[in-house]
Amino acid sequence: MPPRQEVGSAPAFLYIVFVRVHPWVNPNFYKLKNSYDIMERIPIKDAFKETKPVLLKGWVHETRDLKKVRFLILKDITGRIQVTGIDGKTDAKVFDLLDNLNRESVVQVTGTLKECKQAPKGKELIPDSIEIIAEAKNPLPIDASDYSKTELPLRLDNRFLDLHSSRTQAIFKIQSTIGHEFLNYFIKKGFTYCHTPSMIGASSEGGTELFKAKYFDKEVFLAQSPQLYKQMIACSMENMVTITPVWRAEKHNTTRHLNECRQLDIEMAFSDAKTVLEEMGKAVQHIVKKVIEKNAEELEILKLKLKIPETKYLTFAETKKALADSGIKIPSDDLTPEAEKKLDELFSDTIVFVYDWPMKGKPFYIMPKGENVNANLSEGFDAIYKGVEISSGGQRIHIPELLEKMLEIKGMDPKDFKSYIDSFRYGAPPHAGWSIGLERFTQNLLEMSNIREACMFPRDRDRITP
DSSP states (O other): OOOOTTTSSSSHHHHHHIIIIIIOTTTTOOOOOTTTGGGGOOOHHHTTTTOSOOOOOOOEEEEOOOOOOOEEEETTTEEEEEEEEETSOOOOHHHHHHSSSSTOOOOEEEEEEEEEEGGGGGGGEEEEEEEEEOOOSSSOOOOSSSSOOOHHHHHHHHHHHHTSSSHOOOOOOOHHHHHHHHHHHOOOOOOOTTTOOSSEEOOOOSSOOOOOOEETEEEEOSSOOOOHHHHHHHHHHHHHEEEEEEEOOOOOTTTOOEEEEEEEEEEEEEEOOHHHHHHHHHHHHHHHHHHHHHHHHHHHHOOOOOOOOOEEEEEEEHHHHHHTTOOOOOOOOOHHHHHHHHHHHSSSTTEEEEOOOBBGSOOTTTGGGGGTTSSSBEEEEEEEETTEEEEEEEEEEEEHHHHHHHHTTTTTOOGHHHHHHHHTTOOOOOOEEEEEEEEHHHHHHHTOGGGGGGSSOOOOSSSSOO
16 A cells, blocks of 8 residues: 555545545445545434535445335444435446445445435435445344344354344443443542452452462452452542452353353442442432433333332341232342342332341341341341342441451451451441442343343353353
């Protein structure tokens, strides 16, 4: 390729005309009008406002041939537009190409928009030129159309193509809003956005199998939680927020579990369980409100109508009684999936916060009631929304001696947590926090049957590619 020239110079002009756009040299670029070659690409959604010629780039969604009239539906991340070629009016080579484009091929189209009542949004693009940028092989390994019946495992095997689907894109556009608004809500309240390690030297929660890794001459683990680090941060920087990946080596294979996921976490100093519990209710309401406002088009694609949830507060004992009255029995220290679904029936469109949780069912770092090592109840809670546990949290233990005793009760060695425990020996205030799984919250909010749909590249017991 010739050396790059300034567009205003004579050599650059000749290069544009004779090398890049002349059909003898570049046969894919069939026609040039009004200096299209030096125009900037605009998103499809903005093209509908234009009266001047436009340059669009995107993917071939579909084509139709009505003999004298041929259509191309061009798509990019912002929307779709109908490109219409008419026999005898459209350049012959452009008209011929309209019938020879493979679906999902990447193309560049130039032309002018005209009013058309039959076209989507009342306008169509009359093409002056079409260039194939990257041709898609035919046949495609999966159907990425709006009406695809391809099963989820095959879609995940070809996720790169499944991401072309408007439904799949809608899911992750909404998930983007969830993450953004979570951070936005807390950063506006003065929280510090922090990042915690992904490798740890010992279990941060206990009771969960960990993924081991070789770290030079040591054995380490992939973090199952940012828990210990966010507590250390809160005890010095007060209020922190993070979104972080976590890994759990549990050999489950269900529609609501992943072995790698993202967590939305906060930790607040000078706070108790009640404070952070109420803060979660407000944050989730804010997130759902923003999804409704920002993602109306995506919700329409998914055929969903969301409501901003109410909040309900029940002790574990009250929850157990309400469930028993409805014919549901639960263990002494946990809720079953059946119980979580029943709570949604009893309190629809409501985040149900279950607090005063039995100490036996909570991890070692959750504060026992009254700072009493022998207490039966804890300062921990769970949040149930749309029939699924979306979060757990509570007040943490900030007293080193109590923390050591709780570790021993849970069958763990305090020596493995020395740096964590020592961090509370030098002025650690009471603090509390919680965590929400991003993929599970997305799955739940969008009423999807399988959590893998809410993860771009899921990692479970069987899947490690793509």
